[in-house]
Amino acid sequence: MAIFIVLQIINDSIWGPIELSPTSWKIINTPEFQRLRFIKQLGGCYFVYPGACHNRFEHSIGTAHLARTLGTELQKNQPELKITQEDIICLEVAGLCHDLGHGAFSHLFDLQFIQKARPGYEWEHEEASLKMLDRIFEIVSLDDLTKESQTFIKELIKKPKGSYEGRPKEKHFLYEVVANDVNKIDVDKWDYFSRDCHMLGLHHNFQCQRSIKIARVIEHGGERHISFPKSEYLNIFDMFSTRYTLHRQAYQHPANRVVQTMISDAFIKADRYLTFPPNKPKGKSGKTLSESIDDMDAYIWVTDDVFHRIRTLSEDNENVKQAKTILDRILSRDFYKIIGEKKVQFKGEKQKVYLKEKFQYSYGKKNKEQKVLREPIFNRCSA
Template identity: 30%
Template sequence: MYKIIQDPVNGPVKIDGLFSEIVDSQYFQRLRYIKQLGLCNLVFPGANHSRFEHSLGTMFMAHELSEALEIKDEIPSIAALLHDIGHMPFSHGLENEFYGLYKVVHEDLTRKIILGENPYDDSTIPDILEKYGYSPSDIADVATGSSKKYPLFSTMISGPIDVDEIDYLRRDALFCGVTMGQIDYKRLFNTLMVNGSDLVGVEKSIPTIESIIITRILMYNTVYFHKTCRIAQRMLGYAYLDNDKKNVDDMKMTDFQFIEKLLNGKSSELVKRVMNRNLFKVAYRGNYTVERIVEIKSLLGDLPEHEYIVDIVPPLYFAGSTRIKNYAKVHYRGRMENINNVSSMAMALSGEMENKQILVSASDRVYGKIRKLMVIK
């Protein structure tokens, strides 16, 4: 018996057997209640899509890419379906706070769910995989982009050209209502070649690879690093850090359960402000330097904790080619080249995310004071 799921991005998606059983499992169904873009719906009202539909879309993309590459194995599609199963409440929005407290990222939890390890001993995923003859360990490695046994499959899930990103760029653009994300993935998939564990483009692949790089940068500038999205996420992070009943099991919650917990804790007023979109306002914006950050933190050091946010956009960790992912390889005029060496557009965009700004936002209580303090020599 098969199911047809109507995906607004890809149309009808057919699943059966192992895929259907995974989708019906407890931890996969939980993804229905984890927003793909955290609190970005406070800025882009349509951004209410979930990790559930993105995971289905990534599976569909993996199947399309496998067909184009004539890969008969279903491991890429299975791993794609499971690649985000460990996401925490509000997706990446609170991942820094969770990491600071518990030293794990969502890939760690994905692995534990696929393997049925503590605290996910009740996960049915390993039994489903073994029932159909697949090793949970192999699937976990591919899903987290770390497989030595199947390095090509890992690259398909997490690489310079990967099915995860192609789905989320197209999906996020659609639901945010922004005019980007038009990636001709079918043309790209049909022009890719396999070179060891790498996916390599050819000359006719270059325009589509360029469109992915452009879309990626535009989406980060326009959506993912939008100042109001970041303010809301940081405020929610403050509320969580201030909660006196937080524990490691909070990472297993849905968005709704998480908010309910915070509303019943000591940080309830801050959470209410976030939910009512009564957010901190930007009091200062300037170019980033290390010296400027030190100066600002010194100036604001006596103000009440959690009444203001000092943010760097894009964040300092978001730097280099591994973040912009402009290191795809192409077979160009008889030799293998990095996309930057054959595309003036890719080269021009290579430093785009290195221009960083400091944003200081504040509550009404300290906004005026910060505005005065920031008029400094």
């Protein structure tokens, strides 16, 4: 007997009518997923681009749609891959849940605030995504997903330190759909490139629908990989060109970087005076903002609403007063001013490209050559 799955439809501003499985709808209708409605996709960029008002909620739904679409196309075009309906549901759920762990103002939280508040503590939002997903698996009945498939979904979201366990080696190409660790071409980027350009009013030429249609799995070096024909290279080039454009005109926009720095500074100053869940005593069931990542009961409350919670705090403490002043300056567009640049030398294997330039010490010593990157220095005093 054939299995018939009724798909419900969402009308998306980028992809039009989107069909999602009942499994995805069960996940969408949970507090863990609904919190994404209150986290801006581009963080502080909304203070620079008024159109950047989209949230992680719609991006996650779009990514789920593209993951299902790519999996379905591969299943149809290459039946020898033996992609099952359960595989496709897993891809869809992974696309849906890959950003569950984002904190307030998206990457500002993990890349700026947590690094300053807990120096030396290594944490990525994907870790919180997996913890949130565990909560969903506990409260929602997902009878169509085996324990093996639940493991597979987690591995699709964050690559495990050891070997893959969710699917056998002949299906390891599926790990390149949502978060491609091989060449960074994946449905997550396809959605946010298209969505961010649309909301920011930026032009782009990349068409991921074409790439989905002509994608094929081929074997190379004894392993299977999702690949594209040579004729597709210009479209793929446009994808990376779009990424560059978004970084240059939006993600790394000087005003955006200033706003992100100011919000991060306010979070740091108010950290110890905020508790999550709200109104819970600190030290018992309540966690500070920086501690919330250790407890999902607390972290589920960490959304962009933190911005306004700080503005409602009592000014009994000088740090709170300074935090509120910083946020008030953002709302009155009294931004930090860039007064110079410092040169940062990165450590670790991941950063291998440096800007090499000569500079002279301000006290008159001779030029010294060093591998550096420019980092702006802000004047944090009000005008």
